[in-house]
Every structure is written in C-alpha cells, then in structure tokens.
Amino acid sequence: MADIRSDFVGIKSPNPFWLASAPPTDKEYNVVRAFKAGWGGVVWKTLGLDPHIVNVNGPRYGAVWGADRRLLGLNNIELITDRPLQVNLDEIKRVKRDWPDRAVVVSLMVPCEEACWADIMKQVEDTGADGVELNFGCPHGMSERGMGSAVGQVPEYIEMVTRWVKASSRMPVIVKLTPNITDIRYPARAAKQGGADAVSLINTVSSITSVDLDSFSPEPSIDGKGSHGGYCGPAVKPIALNMVADIARDPETRGLPISGIGGVTTWRDAAEFMALGAGNVQVCTAAMTYGFKIVEEMIAGLENWMDEKGHADLASFTGRAVPNVTDWQFLNLNYVSKARIDQDSCIKCGRCHIACEDTSHQAITSTVDGVRRFEVIEEECVGCNLCVNVCPVDGCITMVPLAAGEVDKRTGRTVSAEYANWTTHPNNPSAAAAE
Amino acid sequence: MPQGRLEAGVAAGRLAPEEYASNFADLHPPLDGHEARVAADRCYFCYDAPCVTACPTGIDIPLFIRQIATGNTLGSARTIFDQNILGGMCARVCPTETLCEQACVRETAEGKPVEIGRLQRFATDAAMAAGKQFYARAERSGKLVAVVGAGPAGLACAHRLAMHGHEVTVFDARPKAGGLNEYGIAAYKTVDGFAQAEVDYVTAIGGINIEYGKALGTDIDLAGLCASYDAVFLGMGLGGVNALGAEGDDAAGVADAVDWIAGLRQAADLASVPVGRRVVVIGGGMTAIDAAVQAKLLGAEEVTICYRRGQENMNASGFEQDLAASKGVTIRHWLQPKRVLAEGGRVTGIELEYTAMRDGRLAGTGETLTLAADQVFRAIGQSFVADPLAGAVALEKGRIKVDAEGRTSMPKVWAGGDCVAGGDDLTVSAVAAGRDAAESIHRALS
Incomplete structure (x- = not known):
C-alpha cells in the first residue's frame, strides 16, 4: 500500500x-x-x-x-x-x-x-x-x-x-x-x-x-x-x-x-x-x-x-x-504524429471534421464513398491534436507517432530517428551551422 | 371504484372525474427552465448534424438548442419556425424516436439522445405564450391562392404564401381547422386546446381566411377554384378508411378508429365518451395505438390490439407500442379478423384467425380464436378518396401524383400531405410538403 x-x-x-x-x-x-x-x-x-x-x-x-x-x-x-x-x-x-x-x-x-x-x-x-x-x-x-x-x-x-x-x-x-x-x-x-x-x-x-x-x-x-x-x-x-x-x-x-x-x-x-x-x-x-x-x-x-x-x-x-519541461526551441522537430480515429468508438458528431476543416488543415473527411464517415487524411494531417481536444468521446481519437523509417505522407520525408530541434534548423537565421 | 367501471357493453362515465383528468394529462409534460438548460447542455452542436438530416422539415436543431442553452429562447423558436411553422405541434406528436432523436449522436454514444422534441416544445411554447410573431407579410402580390384542407400541410402552405404577400383562402370540410391535429392526434399528446391555439398563432400573420364546412366535391370544386384563384393547393388528407374484410362488421359497436378518436377529441367532457368494457382494435399503426390507449384511459377493462403480422412489421413505433403496453393494452400478433360476432345487432366478440408467412405470403392457418368484445375498432389504414377530383388530377397508387415541388398533373394545382403519393403519413412531412409547395407556388406567381 x-x-x-x-x-x-x-x-x-x-x-x-x-x-x-x-x-x-x-x-x-x-x-x-x-x-x-x-x-x-x-x-x-x-x-x-x-x-x-x-x-x-x-x-x-x-x-x-x-x-x-x-x-x-x-x-x-x-x-x-x-x-x-x-x-x-x-x-x-x-x-x-x-x-x-x-x-x-x-x-x-x-x-x-x-x-x-x-x-x-x-x-x-x-x-x-x-x-x-x-x-x-x-x-x-x-x-x-x-x-x-x-x-x-x-x-x-x-x-x-x-x-x-x-x-x-x-x-x-x-x-x-x-x-x-x-x-x-x-x-x-x-x-x-x-x-x-x-x-x-x-x-x-x-x-x-x-x-x-x-x-x-x-x-x-x-x-x-x-x-x-x-x-x-x-x-x-x-x-x-x-x-x-x-x-x-x-x-x-x-x-x-x-x-x-x-x-x-x-x-x-x-x-x-x-x-x-x-x-x-x-x-x-x-x-x-x-x-x-x-x-x-x-x-x-x-x-x-x-x-x-x-x-x-x-x-x-x-x-x-x-x-x-523544456523550451520550445528544444522540442524534437523530427517527431511526427498523426491523428487516428477509432471508427468503433466514433459517434459521428463531426466536430473533428469541422474544427479541422474550418480552422486547421482540412485533414479529416466528412463522407467516404457517400457515407458519413470521419477519417484522417494523412497527407494533410500536421498532427496538431485539435481533433482530439474537440472530440466528445475520450480515447476515440489518438495521436499516433510515426516510427523512424516511416514516410510522413504530408511531407514525403522519411521520419528520422535523430533528434533535431529549432536551434539547428536551416530556417532558423540564428541556427548554429551543422558540424 | 366508480360504478361504471365494470358496466357491460359500451358505456360513458366509467371513471371518476379526477381519473379522466389524470389519464389524459400531458404525455410529456413541458420542460421547465432548469430542465431545458440541462437537456440543452447535452447537445454536441454536431457538424452537418444527423438530427437535421433526419428531420423532414430540416430544422436547424443544433442551433435552436444552442440558443436555448445561451438563454435566447425566442431566437430558438424563430430558428424552429423558420423551417416549420407548426413546430409546436410537431414537438408534441413527432415520432422523434424514429426521426431526430434516433439520429442523435448521443443515442449512438449512450443510448440516450438529446431530448430534441421536448426542447423544441420548450422554445415554441415560450414564443407562443409571449404572443411573439416572427414574420411579417411581404408587399401584397395581389395573387389569390386557394388551399383545400386546413390540416398541417394546408396551414404550413397558407402561412408561407401569406408571408410572401399572397392572399390565401383555406377551405375545410370540418367546422374547425387543424385537420388531424384537431381531430386525430391522441388527446394526451396535445392538451389544453393546443391545436386551435396553434391555428390562431399561424393565421395571426394575416392574409389567411379560413372557410369552414366547405368540402371539395360538394361545396367547392376544383374547376371553380382554378377559375377563381391564381393557384390551388390540395392538402385534404385521407378521407377513407380501409374495410375490415370480416363478415358482420356492420354490427353496432364496430367503428372506424379515426371517427371514434375524432369524437373523443371534440367531446366537451371525456366522461361523455362511451367506451366498451372489452375493446378490440384491429390494426398495427399509430391509429390503432391511439385508439387502444385512449379506450384504456377512458376506463375499458380489457383492450386488445390484434395485428395480422409480427411485431417487427408494425407501423407503430417501439415507443408507441411500449406506451400502449404501459397503459395495460395487450398487443397480439399474427391474428386477422374473420367474423364479428353479434347478438341483437350488437357486437359481442370477434373471431380471429391465426396467420403465418407461407411461401413469402401472409396466410390464415385455419386455427381461430374468439375474443369477447363489445366494441371493435377498425384501424387498418386510411385511403385517399379521389372522387372529388373528378379525374382531373393524375393519381399514383391511389393518391395524388406530384413532382419534387408538389406540382400535380394539372396546371396551377399543387398538392401535399397525406393525400399525395409516396408520403410517410407524418405531420412533420405534411408541413414540409405544404411549405415547399408554397415556395413553388410563389415562384410560379412571381
């Protein structure tokens, strides 16, 4: 005890x-x-x-x-x-x-x-x-x-x-x-x-x-x-x-x-x-x-x-x-996750779709083959977690990390096992040059 | 126990006055403000909400519920009336368990839908109690439209036409408007004269004149209407009742359920409505349930519904079947009427034959059962009486044929509601048809 x-x-x-x-x-x-x-x-x-x-x-x-x-x-x-x-x-x-x-x-x-x-x-x-x-x-x-x-x-x-x-x-x-x-x-x-x-x-x-x-x-x-x-x-x-x-x-x-x-x-x-x-x-x-x-x-x-x-x-x-707990600049930019909707627990309220469609990345369907169905479009999903947060059913939508070696369908890049953060990112004007 | 309870035969006054009052009280009492807030909070404000899709009139349900939740009750009522001016009655009589509430995602999630019907009543009752009219008539068009039938389809059509500035005359064969709302719906679903209050609310927009006691084919005719009006809408419902197909059904005590219910609805005092001690209702739809339940509530000792097919084939919803059972009505399946038994011209019982599916067809098995009865109601469906149209309008499966906008085969003539082919015999569908036909008429007249 x-x-x-x-x-x-x-x-x-x-x-x-x-x-x-x-x-x-x-x-x-x-x-x-x-x-x-x-x-x-x-x-x-x-x-x-x-x-x-x-x-x-x-x-x-x-x-x-x-x-x-x-x-x-x-x-x-x-x-x-x-x-x-x-x-x-x-x-x-x-x-x-x-x-x-x-x-x-x-x-x-x-x-x-x-x-x-x-x-x-x-x-x-x-x-x-x-x-x-x-x-x-x-x-x-x-x-x-x-x-x-x-x-x-x-x-x-x-x-x-x-x-x-x-x-x-x-x-x-x-x-x-x-x-x-x-x-x-x-x-x-x-x-x-x-x-x-x-x-x-x-x-x-x-x-x-x-x-x-x-x-x-x-x-x-x-x-x-x-x-x-x-x-x-x-x-x-x-x-x-x-x-x-x-x-x-x-x-x-x-x-x-x-x-x-x-x-x-x-x-x-x-x-x-x-x-x-x-x-x-x-x-x-x-x-x-x-x-x-x-x-x-x-x-x-x-x-x-x-x-x-x-x-x-x-x-x-x-x-x-x-x-x-760290600073944003030290977060791993090579970490990639995608939303996944469990169709068995989905009650089809559509809030994930409209939140994504209206305010985010247009990465969740509302119909599939003419039927009301909410699925993540991995090519568009940035893994933002908004759908998880607006879903009324706990555990219905989860964020699934891509394993190293998998291809991120949005960027076409292979997920790296390496840790890389903003401090060394090429888009960062203050980035330290890679050795 | 009041003396009349066990009186043989068909008798009025079987119950004590307070029993009538309690038996015929509101089936779903109105939500109070707190209940409405709690119920409204359960709505998820779904995207492209399934409840809206399931509503024949397409009311924006998530929006009206959110308006209740945010304290904008009158705004909520307007959202409802925008799509369905008879939203008050539909809130009471819609089989929500097979429409919006069946589609509710919380029915999927928890088996307990948002109480859409009761919330709709909360909002519409508030607006009607406040005498709040949301619609003003457009500039007068000078066009005259005749509407035949002051039921849900006719009233919805008339209101929308009046809103667009047209002058509407509604003809109804009966002495009151409302159609089935006034004469057909079970009394405990629409208490305190709501049907007439709603007629008054709908017609308060102005430009709607109702002429009572004017039946098509006897007092008015289609050709005459077409000559005097710019457009005609036919919404006269179903005037016929299917026959029992059983020998001896002309005995005293055998009646059409719809007529008996109409009499009950118009009775000034329920104690004056005669009901049998033993009642048998033949049929499996909403009318059968309404007749059976009200017979029981009037004090009948035994009420049995006999339906010729299985439970899964009944048109009455599961909720209605449960309601009947909860009031003590017995529902029996696979029984069809064979012979009405009578003594001295009065019904004493009914002989029924067991049925079964044989080679995909319903057939009598030859085995019979006799139920004692001093009242037998026919509730095996209603039919459209086409005679008044004198063949001027094309029919389909015995009802008026219309296109997607409600246009009949005859120029200037639209139709909607139960008299039209392909309908589902629901109040809410009749409202949708009347409203949509009005829009079509308006387009044609503009």
Missing part, C-alpha cells in the same frame, strides 16, 4: 492534501469538519491586524460555468479574516492541540513594517501552529492598501518581508505568490533570497467573471458596481502548473519546496502538480463546490494510482515531470 504521508518543510501531515487559506479555513468549526473528513492540513485563513477588516455585505463570488452548470472558475472579492485576531489565535491553538497529527499553518498579511510582522509572528508562535504562509498574493481589496499582491508584485518587498519574518521566528515560512506578474521566477527567487522555506502558488488571478447585461455591472455586483476579484478553480490549473514548473526548473530556485495551488479538484490534478515539483497541494474551490468529502476521492485515487504504478511514497514521483 502506497505511503502518502507528507513531510513538507518539516511539517508533517497524513496526506499531501491541505486546504488553502480561504473561506473554508476561516474558523475552528470549518477546520474541525475538514479534519474529520480527512484533510491532511489547513492553511488558516489569513490573519491581519486589529481592528479586523470588514467585508462587503453583498455577493462575494462570481463564477464561470461549463456544460450542466459545472463550476469551472470562481472569483472572489472576500478579504482576509473579518474576525478579531485573538479569536482566531485562540481557535488555532485549540485546533492544533486537538489535532496534533494534522498540519496547521497560519496565513498572514500585515502592513510592510517590520514591527507588525515581528509582533504577529510571536503571537502565532504561541498557538503552537506548524508554520506560517505569507500572503503576498491576494489581488483584490488588500492590494489597494499596500498588502497582498501589491507586495507579491515587487520582488524587493517579498525578499524584505520574508527576511523580517525569518528573523523573528524559527517557524517554517512559506511565501504565497501572486500569478499577476509577468515572470513568476522573479518573485520566487526573491522569496528564496529572503530565506523562505518554501513558496506556495498560485494565489488567485485578477479577474472579472461576467457583466450583467441589464444593469451593465460587473459580477459580483455590489449595488451596481463591481471590482476585480481573484479567480480560481479548475480554469486556472494550467496557469498554475506552468508557474510551478517554471520555479521547479529555474536553476536559481531549483529544490525550493513548492506547495502547489490552483484548481486542484481530483487526485489526478494533485499528482500532476507534484510531478511538476510541488511537495504537496492546497485545495479550495473543489471543497467550496462539493464539500470536504472530496478529499476521500483524492486520497483513494492517489493511493490507487501509486499502487498501480509502484510509487511507494510521494517522493518517488515528486518532480518526475520537471526534466521533461
């Missing part, structure tokens, strides 16, 4: 599934329910200085839905905890005492003054919590007050505050990064420079989910006005995976522990984050959509997959995909 116990920067938890700092971890009641449901840890919803902030009294969330109103993306304008600091600290202390085997990390956001950070670190330390997470990520509300992503967007501030925090406490410090920047490596490097034990990412993406076409107000609408919120959920997972990979493979941050966040909804999502270098994952939207019980699926699914693949523990697959 696979061992999914997690040790993240010295913080132990029975599994790698933590609840992210967010509404689900705002108070003892919720956190206890989460631990009863099986969550390995929580990052307590961000604490700030008293007097505590206030939230809007209207809608806090907007959403994007897929078919059957499945929630694909959630956006929020909720701020950090709106309860007094001491109430939170007391609850944290109690929860950690009652659940010693679970990870309890406390998210923090206070003004960029050393004394503020030193003071709150001391108070958190007194709760017995396992560590802190510095919220340099929230893009809404608090950023207008010089906190959250306003800090995360300036590497120098990240480094400065991280340094203060590390100097004030022996607790592990995780720096939570905002994706609302151009290159995630810079804030990650700054966190490392400041002494962070780990980074966590992504925080939410600045967003407006929709506009009410009667009132012309952005959603969520507060008395006819809207403010950008932070976007999360399955829709942001690709953005998060890319940023996690960027940090994992950056020579300057390689080895820096990463807590992966962003649209983790199933065990598979978690495994993917971890394969790209995350040591554990944090979840929010999936829990907010389906409740805490989903962790049962995550735990069982991860264990099952690890058993099937022979991964004895988390370390045995963590980071395994990192070496395979």
Whole structure:
C-alpha cells in the first residue's frame, strides 16, 4: 500500500492534501469538519491586524460555468479574516492541540513594517501552529492598501518581508505568490533570497467573471458596481502548473519546496502538480463546490494510482515531470504524429471534421464513398491534436507517432530517428551551422 | 371504484372525474427552465448534424438548442419556425424516436439522445405564450391562392404564401381547422386546446381566411377554384378508411378508429365518451395505438390490439407500442379478423384467425380464436378518396401524383400531405410538403 504521508518543510501531515487559506479555513468549526473528513492540513485563513477588516455585505463570488452548470472558475472579492485576531489565535491553538497529527499553518498579511510582522509572528508562535504562509498574493481589496499582491508584485518587498519574518521566528515560512506578474521566477527567487522555506502558488488571478447585461455591472455586483476579484478553480490549473514548473526548473530556485495551488479538484490534478515539483497541494474551490468529502476521492485515487504504478511514497514521483519541461526551441522537430480515429468508438458528431476543416488543415473527411464517415487524411494531417481536444468521446481519437523509417505522407520525408530541434534548423537565421 | 367501471357493453362515465383528468394529462409534460438548460447542455452542436438530416422539415436543431442553452429562447423558436411553422405541434406528436432523436449522436454514444422534441416544445411554447410573431407579410402580390384542407400541410402552405404577400383562402370540410391535429392526434399528446391555439398563432400573420364546412366535391370544386384563384393547393388528407374484410362488421359497436378518436377529441367532457368494457382494435399503426390507449384511459377493462403480422412489421413505433403496453393494452400478433360476432345487432366478440408467412405470403392457418368484445375498432389504414377530383388530377397508387415541388398533373394545382403519393403519413412531412409547395407556388406567381 502506497505511503502518502507528507513531510513538507518539516511539517508533517497524513496526506499531501491541505486546504488553502480561504473561506473554508476561516474558523475552528470549518477546520474541525475538514479534519474529520480527512484533510491532511489547513492553511488558516489569513490573519491581519486589529481592528479586523470588514467585508462587503453583498455577493462575494462570481463564477464561470461549463456544460450542466459545472463550476469551472470562481472569483472572489472576500478579504482576509473579518474576525478579531485573538479569536482566531485562540481557535488555532485549540485546533492544533486537538489535532496534533494534522498540519496547521497560519496565513498572514500585515502592513510592510517590520514591527507588525515581528509582533504577529510571536503571537502565532504561541498557538503552537506548524508554520506560517505569507500572503503576498491576494489581488483584490488588500492590494489597494499596500498588502497582498501589491507586495507579491515587487520582488524587493517579498525578499524584505520574508527576511523580517525569518528573523523573528524559527517557524517554517512559506511565501504565497501572486500569478499577476509577468515572470513568476522573479518573485520566487526573491522569496528564496529572503530565506523562505518554501513558496506556495498560485494565489488567485485578477479577474472579472461576467457583466450583467441589464444593469451593465460587473459580477459580483455590489449595488451596481463591481471590482476585480481573484479567480480560481479548475480554469486556472494550467496557469498554475506552468508557474510551478517554471520555479521547479529555474536553476536559481531549483529544490525550493513548492506547495502547489490552483484548481486542484481530483487526485489526478494533485499528482500532476507534484510531478511538476510541488511537495504537496492546497485545495479550495473543489471543497467550496462539493464539500470536504472530496478529499476521500483524492486520497483513494492517489493511493490507487501509486499502487498501480509502484510509487511507494510521494517522493518517488515528486518532480518526475520537471526534466521533461523544456523550451520550445528544444522540442524534437523530427517527431511526427498523426491523428487516428477509432471508427468503433466514433459517434459521428463531426466536430473533428469541422474544427479541422474550418480552422486547421482540412485533414479529416466528412463522407467516404457517400457515407458519413470521419477519417484522417494523412497527407494533410500536421498532427496538431485539435481533433482530439474537440472530440466528445475520450480515447476515440489518438495521436499516433510515426516510427523512424516511416514516410510522413504530408511531407514525403522519411521520419528520422535523430533528434533535431529549432536551434539547428536551416530556417532558423540564428541556427548554429551543422558540424 | 366508480360504478361504471365494470358496466357491460359500451358505456360513458366509467371513471371518476379526477381519473379522466389524470389519464389524459400531458404525455410529456413541458420542460421547465432548469430542465431545458440541462437537456440543452447535452447537445454536441454536431457538424452537418444527423438530427437535421433526419428531420423532414430540416430544422436547424443544433442551433435552436444552442440558443436555448445561451438563454435566447425566442431566437430558438424563430430558428424552429423558420423551417416549420407548426413546430409546436410537431414537438408534441413527432415520432422523434424514429426521426431526430434516433439520429442523435448521443443515442449512438449512450443510448440516450438529446431530448430534441421536448426542447423544441420548450422554445415554441415560450414564443407562443409571449404572443411573439416572427414574420411579417411581404408587399401584397395581389395573387389569390386557394388551399383545400386546413390540416398541417394546408396551414404550413397558407402561412408561407401569406408571408410572401399572397392572399390565401383555406377551405375545410370540418367546422374547425387543424385537420388531424384537431381531430386525430391522441388527446394526451396535445392538451389544453393546443391545436386551435396553434391555428390562431399561424393565421395571426394575416392574409389567411379560413372557410369552414366547405368540402371539395360538394361545396367547392376544383374547376371553380382554378377559375377563381391564381393557384390551388390540395392538402385534404385521407378521407377513407380501409374495410375490415370480416363478415358482420356492420354490427353496432364496430367503428372506424379515426371517427371514434375524432369524437373523443371534440367531446366537451371525456366522461361523455362511451367506451366498451372489452375493446378490440384491429390494426398495427399509430391509429390503432391511439385508439387502444385512449379506450384504456377512458376506463375499458380489457383492450386488445390484434395485428395480422409480427411485431417487427408494425407501423407503430417501439415507443408507441411500449406506451400502449404501459397503459395495460395487450398487443397480439399474427391474428386477422374473420367474423364479428353479434347478438341483437350488437357486437359481442370477434373471431380471429391465426396467420403465418407461407411461401413469402401472409396466410390464415385455419386455427381461430374468439375474443369477447363489445366494441371493435377498425384501424387498418386510411385511403385517399379521389372522387372529388373528378379525374382531373393524375393519381399514383391511389393518391395524388406530384413532382419534387408538389406540382400535380394539372396546371396551377399543387398538392401535399397525406393525400399525395409516396408520403410517410407524418405531420412533420405534411408541413414540409405544404411549405415547399408554397415556395413553388410563389415562384410560379412571381
């Protein structure tokens, strides 16, 4: 049986599934329910200085839905905890005492003054919590007050505050990064420079989910006005995976522990984050959509997959995909694949045909000998994968690589076993001359 | 149990009032907004969608469903009406299980098609409830067109002609318009007077005048119409019923299923419709099912459909057969009527002969079976009554011969619907024929 116990920067938890700092971890009641449901840890919803902030009294969330109103993306304008600091600290202390085997990390956001950070670190330390997470990520509300992503967007501030925090406490410090920047490596490097034990990412993406076409107000609408919120959920997972990979493979941050966040909804999502270098994952939207019980699926699914693949523990697959993330220029241009449609599973919706015909390479038939039939025309197929992506039947269309020695009917060239990339391609003006 | 339930013979009022109401409620209740969104989300928006190909009127089904999914319900209705102005009735009565929904790729994929019929009803009901008219008449052409028959073909033809600016007079032999929609369709498929509401919706475009109680051959004649109008469309359906071919079928209690259904459809109170305690329906098509199911729903104790061939030969769809079975109707195969049994001139039973295929032909085996019955319905097909045409129009297999545009052999005369050769006797096909003939007439008049 696979061992999914997690040790993240010295913080132990029975599994790698933590609840992210967010509404689900705002108070003892919720956190206890989460631990009863099986969550390995929580990052307590961000604490700030008293007097505590206030939230809007209207809608806090907007959403994007897929078919059957499945929630694909959630956006929020909720701020950090709106309860007094001491109430939170007391609850944290109690929860950690009652659940010693679970990870309890406390998210923090206070003004960029050393004394503020030193003071709150001391108070958190007194709760017995396992560590802190510095919220340099929230893009809404608090950023207008010089906190959250306003800090995360300036590497120098990240480094400065991280340094203060590390100097004030022996607790592990995780720096939570905002994706609302151009290159995630810079804030990650700054966190490392400041002494962070780990980074966590992504925080939410600045967003407006929709506009009410009667009132012309952005959603969520507060008395006819809207403010950008932070976007999360399955829709942001690709953005998060890319940023996690960027940090994992950056020579300057390689080895820096990463807590992966962003649209983790199933065990598979978690495994993917971890394969790209995350040591554990944090979840929010999936829990907010389906409740805490989903962790049962995550735990069982991860264990099952690890058993099937022979991964004895988390370390045995963590980071395994990192070496395979590369730059476009190093992709093998001699790799040739063609789409293949399994006629037995084809339901003849024709979406592959029209996608290819209208928007790609005219490489899929709509009729063969007068009969509705969708077949790949290998002479035209560039292997782009669009048909696979629009096909509603999983596994019906696959991309089949041509073996070395086979002829690509599109180009007439024999497929080479050699690896060759853009850096040496004759069409590349900067190509190094072939030796 | 109401007293009338076990009353012998043919009797009205077998059920309690609430039983009639519940038995004849909407067979497929309308989808509510949430149900419609969920159902619409299942559509894949196929390329060259098989459902469209399968629809005799060629409604752009993926588009109208996408319009429902995106909250444009009235736009969806327009997409439907563009091709089929009787889209509301077709949504109710089309055998979708053998048309669009059979062709749906999700039927292929999961054995559960997108609910196209119910979605179509959702959209068309919304437009009709809103009183939304999508079409305005073109500049008046000054041309006059006569339409014979106010059924699906005639109404579709009249609407399209009116849209093109022509003045249309529709003649119908009956006191109400709608044809089979009003007089033939099973009551539970078109509740709350929908057929008349649809006639009103279709004629609201203007330029359509309906003259009731005017039958071709008695009140009007083809030569006269041709003299007074610029074009004539014949859409009078099938007026005849095939005979039983069994001795004694003139006994009281033996009736044409279509007549009995028409009476039921026009009854102000279903409790006034007499039905036998034991009913036998002869036939294997939709009419047989409609008669049998409605007899059962009116409180008949035993209803048996007898069909002379096998289950696979029945014209009634699998869905209809299942519906009949679910209502307690017994369907028996390989039985043909031989003799109606009567006492005092009233039917008491029917003697049937077992049949079998012998050398590729259906033949009686000589073995017989007698079923007790106090009501026997003939539902073995309808025929076209050509007499009113007085031989002026060429026929093919007993029905009017037309070309691809609906033109008959007679100049200025078009035809469509059940009265035409080669049709499939479907409401939706009649609508398509009427619409297409109107376009042909319009081209001829322009």
